[in-house]
Amino acid sequence: MYRILIVDDERIIVDGLSEMLKEKLDAEIEVYKAYSAPEALEWLDRIRIDIVLTDIRMPEMTGLELQQAIVARWPRCKVVFLTGYHDPVYIQASVRNGAIDYVLKTEGDPAIRSAIEKAIKLAEEEVANSETVVKAKAYIAEAIPVLRNEYFLALLEGQESREKSRSAKFRELAVALDPGLPVYCLAGRIDEWNNAESPSDKALYMYAVNNILEEFLAGAVKAHHIVYERNRSIWLMQPPAEDRLAKAEVPDWSNWIRYIRGSVEQIQTACKQVLKLPCSFIAAEAPTGWESLATRFRALDSMFLQGIGLGTELFLTDGFLPDGGTPGAGSETERSQAKRVQLLEKYLDEADRDAYFEMFRQITKLDPDRAASSIALELYYSIVAMIFSYLNRWSMMAEVTDKIPLQRLVSLDSHSSWDDARRFLEHVSEHLFERKMNVRNKQIYDIVKRLHDYIESHLSGDLSLARLAELVYLAPSYLSRFYKQTTGKGISEHIADTRLHKAKELLLQPHLKIHEIGLQVGFPSAPYFTRFFRKMTSLSPQEFRDLNG
Known part of the structure; x- marks a missing residue:
């Protein structure tokens, strides 16, 4: 599943591209629409975006400025510029900043579709190319040092830990975490083993998952990985010491946590594609102090053991209790x-x-x-x-x-x-x-x-x-x-069925105009509504009304 954000200050272009990509791309995608750069930033602050297709000249912010904001939030996001101007200066600047393509609006849908397919292929290659690194790290790092693992297991079980003694222990065990800073908890589980029978095989898989996580979050976190059950583990995370969040007197964790959660979805995909392991994750809503670590750990782990937590390939937060x-x-x-x-x-x-x-x-x-x-x-x-x-x-x-x-x-x-x-x-x-x-x-x-x-x-x-x-x-x-x-069906399919059912119901009311009905069921323009209705029923809305009037 790839998330594509289309950004342009011309609504008709955004809506048209959205419909085209949904219909023409073979890959499984979610398409999001933004009619301005500020609206695009709202989406980028809300969820992880994989590909951005953006106009380069917009009133509030240029595409190049938006590109810098994208990279700051989601470094792996692929940016494709779409513009009506063939400007070599813009082209060079966009490529220097990491854009993967530059498409003229006059080139039409095939060129745009080709650029998006190129972006998807690059994203897939990034996952595939990490396989060699994952295997190498998995065989080199056979196990976390025993003493370090035992110490953290004791903390998870509720062993009392004061900052002074914790600092001494961290130095002794070469723990990279800050004993005075709160930690963010991410619990993980391997749902099914890929023909792994022996404990050593399973241990290697557990550490391979950890290596994937470290690779995807490299530079953004320092983390300690603790395996506490045969298929379950937890990561304790903090921002790097040089990060302004780690230095702040009253840190705002929201953006950093959003980045981690967005990256976890990619980690889940990499585990499935590279290791053939379906994995589940439960993320904390907020960081926790070391004194409350055991309580937070029990709450996260308990979610794996009942209700929806018994499923596979889940990703929950502890806001869902x-x-x-x-x-x-x-x-x-x-x-x-x-x-x-x-x-x-x-x-x-x-x-x-x-x-x-x-x-x-x-x-x-x-x-x-x-x-x-x-x-x-x-x-x-x-x-x-x-x-x-x-x-x-x-x-x-x-x-x-x-x-x-x-x-x-x-x-x-x-x-x-x-x-x-x-x-x-x-x-x-x-x-x-x-x-x-x-x-x-x-x-x-x-x-x-x-x-x-x-x-x-x-x-x-x-x-x-x-x-x-x-x-x-x-x-x-x-x-x-x-x-x-x-x-048994996709959620987009259910939304389409619900829209169709409501549209049919409203079309039986002759006083309502067809474009008004389209607006009520989620189509901003009459042509889009007519195309949707014909695709679903082989009839136009007017033909349906005439047959059932």
């Missing part, structure tokens, strides 16, 4: 010492139903002489403790009391046999999995309904993927995949 809450300090009960019961808890958290019940049946299959022994007693209450831990951490205790007889759960003697007790625990586990999936399904339903309601009531307004993503706290690229996976 799943129903069911997040674990707080001291919310967990004491865990069982049995390693396999710990695995049960892990599989339950991750909604890995098959692995959970396979392990459950293995550990609860006891010989007849052991079924009445203290081993059965220990095993039963270990599983019960795990279940209570789960209920407490996800604030489910109150809602399950009507469905799970807790008195029977806490007493092995209430069961007639070990097999009866085992079946009861299995039934309780089934209920927990069912509830977990119900929460996810409800969240999915709520997101889709909110999108549909908004689209239906804003047909003449901003229905860009960026706006819809902001509405439901999802990243635009993830929203596009999420919607298609959930509904």
Whole structure:
């Protein structure tokens, strides 16, 4: 998915180019429109843009000045200039500043389309060419030094850390982060392994993902990568020491965080294309102090373990909090010492139903002489403790009391046999999995309904993927995949269907003029509305009205 921003102070040119690119380009694209340089800057401050097609002579700001603003915000953005003037001075200046092409308006649609296709190809090559670097770094850097990793794992688990002792530890372990500056947290997960079976293969993949992130954010951040689960890790980030943000007495993090979030979508794409690994990310809304790091970490990680977080290739922010809450300090009960019961808890958290019940049946299959022994007693209450831990951490205790007889759960003697007790625990586990999936399904339903309601009531307004993503706290690229996976069709297709349905409804009202109907369903000019309607129905709006009048 590539985002293209068209900038020109002539509305008819912007609208025409937008329609042409949507129809003629084979690549999957989102097209955004700006009718002035200031409006273009608003888009650039709002989302990552991959390609800008801009007029070079505009009233408020020249295209060259806009190009400098683009590079400052999104260094990898490709700029194509479009102008009615063949001016060698402008051409030379644009090329020096990094423009990839310069197209005269008189050259027509084919030349413009060719320039955009060239920009897309360059963007694809940048991702592909990073493969050699990624592989080299992955094999050289076998692991993060053990002591450094253990120290940061302890911080994530809530170990107290004062700035003075933290500074000494950072110097000792050669940590690049500033112990006195807040950190920005980005949690990541490899959703599926690419035929990686051994722990060493998986470790290499984890570090390859880290290397991709470092490459895309080079110069913009200093980061520390911590692997805390077999498929999950977290990055702690700060601006470089020489950056004005790091030096500011009261720093404004918004632009820096926006850049990181926009780059994460490219990192996700690179992981999929280069490593063949689908990855998910959850970004913090704001930086956090070291004293609050453990709380922030638990909140981010918990989002991977319930509701929509159980999906794949997601990109969320912690502004989107799943129903069911997040674990707080001291919310967990004491865990069982049995390693396999710990695995049960892990599989339950991750909604890995098959692995959970396979392990459950293995550990609860006891010989007849052991079924009445203290081993059965220990095993039963270990599983019960795990279940209570789960209920407490996800604030489910109150809602399950009507469905799970807790008195029977806490007493092995209430069961007639070990097999009866085992079946009861299995039934309780089934209920927990069912509830977990119900929460996810409800969240999915709520997101889709909110999108549909908004689209239906804003047909003449901003229905860009960026706006819809902001509405439901999802990243635009993830929203596009999420919607298609959930509904079976693209979100742009749903918008078109909704516009068509509303247009047909309004065309049955003879007092409304056709151009007024076009405006109401999101088409600024009658020709665009007529072309859309004919494409969808093989009829013009007037022909439809005549047939149904």
